[in-house]
Each structure stands twice: as C-alpha cells, then as structure tokens.
Amino acid sequence: MGDWSALLPHLSDADRRQVETGVAEADERIRAVLRIASTYFWGSSVTSVPEWAAVESWPAEERRRAALAMHRESANGSIPTALNDVVRNLAAGDVPFTRADLVWCLEVVARGGGFDNGAHLELPALIAPRLTAAELADLVPALSALVSELVDDYFIAAGPRRRAVTLLGRAIDRATGSRLPAWLLHDGDTFGPAVRADLGAALVAPGVPELLEHCAALDKPAATAKWLRRLDELLAAAPGGRQVVRRLLDAFTAHGRTIHDDSDRLLRGLGWALSRERDEKATDLLARVTASAAAAPRQAAGFPHAPRTAIAAVRLLADRDGDVPLRTLARLAVTVRNKGVRSRVQAALTQLGARRGWSLSEVMELTVDDHGLGPDGCLRTPVGPYEATVEIVDDRARLVFARDGVALKGVPAPVKRAHGDELTQLRDVVKRVGATLVSERQRVEGLLSEERTWSYPDWSSRFLDHPVTATYGRRLLWETSTDGQRWTAGLPRRDGDGWTIVDRDGRALAHGSVRLWHPVRASTAEVLAWRGHLVAAGLAQPFKQVFREVYPRTPAEEKTHTYSNRFAGHILRYRQANALLRARGWQAGYLGTWDGGYDSEATKVLGGGAWRASFHQALVDNPDPHHYDVEYCSTDQVRFARHDGTTWLPAPVIDVPPLVFSEAMRDVDLFVGVTSIATDPQWADRGEDRFSAYWQRTAMAELTPSAQVRRDALARLLPRMAIADRVDLTDRYLRVRGDLGAYRIHLGSGNVMMEPDDAYLCIVAARAQTGRLHLPFDDDPMLSTILSKAIMLAADHRITDPTVLSQLRPTEIDSCRLSEWTTGA
Structure with a gap:
C-alpha cells in the first residue's frame, strides 16, 4: 500500500498484545473450520456450508478474535478462498471491536498484499464506522489517505472497493462532522473536486446529502419502484434538491472528460432524479447528458465518458416526448462506438419509431437536426454592428463575420470584448x-x-432541402423510376424553386420513386460513362459512389457456402486497423495477451439492420516476451448473419443481398489495403524476417477491386496532369520515367521499384501533394500518395531528400549533374 500507513498512530505494546493474543487463540480453531468448509466450496464463500453453523453460535468475543484472524489471512493471502463473506459474517452483530483492533487491522493491510476481491479491506471498513468520533480523531489523516488511494485502485473489484470507500468515508465524516459524505464526488477524477468547489454550500443544504447518497446507491440501470418512491420523498424533503440535480448534470455536460466509476454511478441516479421532471428544459438537459456520457475521448477508442450514465440516460430519454430525444438518439446511433451503448440506442430508436409508425432508417432520416440553418445552409445573426454567419463549406461548418456586407478575417476584437x-x-x-x-x-x-x-417529394425534402443533409444529397447520383422496374440515373439540379434529376445530357427525368444509385446494379458501360462525366465536369462526391468498388460473389465463396476467405491471411498493423474498423462502424473486442484476447470477431450491421457481417482477426504474437503491446493481427474469414427477431442466424453467402455483400467486403478490403504491412514503405528496412514472404507476395500482388478503381481514376486524371508524357499505366503499375531512371509504382500498395532490376525504393511521403488537381473523391489516401510519388519521380533530378538520394544509383546522379553543369541548365 501507499504512504498512508506512515500516518497511523502508534499502537501501545499492551494494546498490541491484547489484539494478537486473541488472534492466536482463534487462529487454529477458525482454520480447522475453513479447511473442512473449503472441501465443499473452492473459490467462493463458505458461510453457507453445514460446518459454518457452529461458528455462528460462537460468543461475541470469540467471533471478534476469529474475525481478526481471518483479516490477517485475507491480507496475507495464504488461503485462496474468497473471504469477504467470512469476515463480514464473523463481524456481524454486537461484536466488541476496539480502536486498537482498527489500528492493528490497518497495519496488517499496509504490510500485506491482499486479494483482488478486497477481503483485506472488509474488517477495517466494518470496524471504523462503529467507533466514536473521539476514537477516530487521530485516525482521520490515515483513513483519508487510504480512501484517496483506494478510489484509483482498479486492481480491487468494484463492489468491495466501493463498499470499503463508502464505509471508511462514513467514519471520516463522523470524526470530522462533515455534512457531505467524503466518498461522494471524491478526488478520483477532476469532476468531483470541481463541482465540490463550484456548488459549495448547495451540496450540504438540508436534505441534499441524503438525496445524493440515495442517487449514488442505484446499483442497476433501471430503478425499482421502491427506490423511486424513496427518491420522490427525498426530493420533496430537500427544497434545493431539484436545482442541485440540474446543476450537477449541467456541470457534467460541460466537463467533457471521462469520470470515475463512483461519479458515474452518482450521475446515473441523478439522471433518474431529473427524469421525474417533465418540462422541456429537463428533456434538453437529459439529451445533453446522454450525448456527453456516451461520448468517448479519442485515445479511449470507444469507451464512453460515463458508460453507466449513458445506458440509463438512453432509456430515460426514449420515454420522453418531442423531437429532441429522437434527434439526440439518431445522432448517437451513428457516432457511438461502444457496443453496449450503441445497441441500447438502436433499441430505443426502434421503440420510438414504432410509436410513430417509422422504421429505424426513417427515424434516423426524419430526425436530422437542422440547427436553425436556412435552406442555403446558413444561419445569420446580428452581433452588435456585425453580422455573424454559421455556414457549411466543403462538408465543414464555420463561423464568419461581416460588416456592411464586407467579409472579415477572423472574429472582430469588439465582438470578443463585448459579446462573449x-x-x-x-x-x-x-x-x-x-x-x-x-x-x-x-x-x-x-x-x-x-x-x-422514396417518393419524389419525400426524397427532395429529406436530401435536397434539408440544410445539412443537402451537403451530401446534392452531390450524389440517384435513380428514378415511374414503374419500379426501369430505373434511370441522374444528378440533382435546381429547377426554379425546386429540384429535379437530370441525366448526363442535362435532360430532366420523369418524377417517380427515387433510390440511391449503386454501381453493383449498373452495367460496366454506365459506370464508366458516369465516371467520365464526373471527371469532365469537375464534380467531387462526398464519398466514393460513382468510383465505388464492387464485390460480386466468386465461385470460391459460393463453394465455401458460409464464409469468404477472400481477404484471409493478411498481416495488419493492429492499432491502425482497429481504429479504422471503429471509424467505419464495426464493433470488435480488443486483442491482447489475456484470456480470450487472442482473437476477435468484428461485426457491422448493414442493410437497414437486417444483416450482420463479421470479420475474424487474430493476434500475431510478438517474439519479444517482454513486449505486451499488440503490433500486428492476422485476418481470417468473413461471415454473414440474418436478423431474425432478437437473434442472428448464420446465412449462406449466396443468400446475402448483393448490396450488403459488396459493402461489407469493401470495408474489409479497405482495412487490408490501408493497414497491411505490405503498404509500409519502410518495411524492407526493418530487418524483420517474420513476414518477409508475406510482404514480398502482397506488396506487388494482383490488384484488388479498390486498386482497380484507383487505376481507372488514374487513367482519367493523368492525361490532365503536367507529367502525362512521362507516365504509363500497366495492369498493376504506374510506370514513371524520370531523368535518372524509370520506376514502377504498384497501384495497390504504393510501393516503388526501380528498373531494370526491380530494386526497391523506399519513399515515405510526409504529406500527399497533388497540386490543384481535382479529385472526384477524397476518401482514398493511397490515390493521393501514388500521385505525389509520381510527380516527385518524374522530376527525380530535383530530389533533395537524402534518404531517397542515397537509394538512387550514384553514377546516374553524377552524370545528370555533370550534364546540367556543362549545358548550364
């Protein structure tokens, strides 16, 4: 344990002898009972076996000595049995514990290691609240320091740790006369001390401490009727209680950081307290609490700021009226990465949609917040003599100021001073x-x-007139049909006060049903024609659609019947792969060197919730036994399941709808294409032979569908570039002719080989540079990387990077520079 033991008062020799003599007398007797009882139960409580009945009849003094003996055992760890119930049973009732007993117990805790079940904390936590304030006075520094250490000790199970902190906190409160329990809003996080300082006297107003204690005692997401009755009584008895509830929850929404598990439990109860109010402000606050609790810091990779509060708040929000709950939950359904919270959000949305006769997809669609923006995607507000405009530009929101119609750079100083x-x-x-x-x-x-x-009016209002969604809807390709059989593709174009869909020649298409265009349903000729149209017109789509990769089923996948091995056997950089998985909406357990952490099944729900894809990944052991971080994972099968009521039923590959199959396989191809070690240009320099065969095989392999689309995009872009006369496209490579030599850039991995002997050239692009070249999509970083390498290699005589120069042939560099010197170039 920590330095808190140095704060313990000295125990006199007489007191120590009195305690330890009693322990010695009880030691063998209690051991004998435990040895018999442990033959019945291994690794659990023994207080329910027949032999224990005799112990319960022992006199109080004998139970005291036995409890002290068991406390020593629990701290020393010599009996591998969960002793929590044993210690609590022995200490129950009117057992005459003394101050000396508590000091001795604390000394034992300080010396011993204890079990992770917290049994070594049971007895001191039970004794301390029984002593008088006078007996506890000189123990407060040590107890306070111990509690501060315990709140951050995650090696002790949550239940025993919380019980010990609560009981020891009550003893501290008795000794200090504090009205606000020490174990509430403690310093285990930055939230507790901040609200203690901010709310101050409001937290100790009549009835408030009791209300907070009750809220913190809620053990499950759903409150029982009995708990709610007591909550209502406490709210009625505390005149300022409702206001404190709101202030605490409001402070949490502004906190924006992960909180301690104890604070999380308190906020969960406060959420239930807030739910007793039915006004709009309470609904708005509950919505903000839900969003804040479900949010996750970047480094936590999906773990919410307050998971217990999030789960309870989702349920409470779903029971409220109005559009705020729908909008909040709809936004969370696509942003939350935590599996437990996300599943509850989707269930709540389904529940809310059912009340209004909407499917889950319709709920998500109809509840998109417009934030007060007008049809042009702008919100204009006068601020003093200026006009502030919130506008959407290039898929981003920004704030700009103008005065008398003249745009200004940045925020005017008078606005900062007078209109904060x-x-x-x-x-x-x-x-x-x-x-x-x-x-x-x-x-x-x-x-x-x-x-x-969609019907044409619904489609237009939801995807073209909505100020936020229109940012994407107006740049996508749609299909329209009047009979539901023949579909014609076109792009949206404003027509007077409304919108219409026009084909490549600008002809308006007949209004009817509308659906989102996907290349899996189009002919090759149509796909190529639309690709050419986009490039020629200089249109940039919000994500790959016209240039989207297509993944039809292969004979091999139909033969395996229940799974696809198309992307099995790859070695990925795990941290990057895991981050990309979650960014694309997949949920997966973390890989690690713990039990159950050696493999994981990443899953994603597609097809409007009707289908689920799963992608198997496994840990690749690190050869260094002292290195516990997971660097690499291997890939395996992709499988599918169909949603059937409340369960998922495995489905044959041939039954999976083409759209679902193609989109799932596209994601997996993306994970492999972006995070495979074959895309690491520095791999060959690491001297690591484990994956050399895989790297060599994959770095120059046949093109996957994503690389094939990249090749087609290059075929359309390169003729528009200044290096057009120096490049040629082959089946797998972009060949570049420089002044020093010729190079081949693999269109899948981006790796570069030098002709004529295919020597590997390592180029690490700090940032892809393509000049002012228009790209029809921006979600393929490899395309930009290949173009930047091609531009650099086409002018290889201008390369100054020493790491690249050192790999080029010295004779060619020297001859080129001699030519420049003699010609005066």
Missing part, C-alpha cells in the same frame, strides 16, 4: 453542426447497403 456570451453560443452551434455533418455523412453512405426507395 453570443460568441460562445455561435461557436457551440458550429460545433453541433459539425457533429451532425459527421454523423450524416456516415448515415447517408450507409444507405448504399439498403434497398430503400
């Missing part, structure tokens, strides 16, 4: 619009796996 609150509100709008843009991009792209159709 308004500026804060406007920046908050920008932040919220940005969050909606992110979630809408993910949602609209997810529609590519669904067989959804």
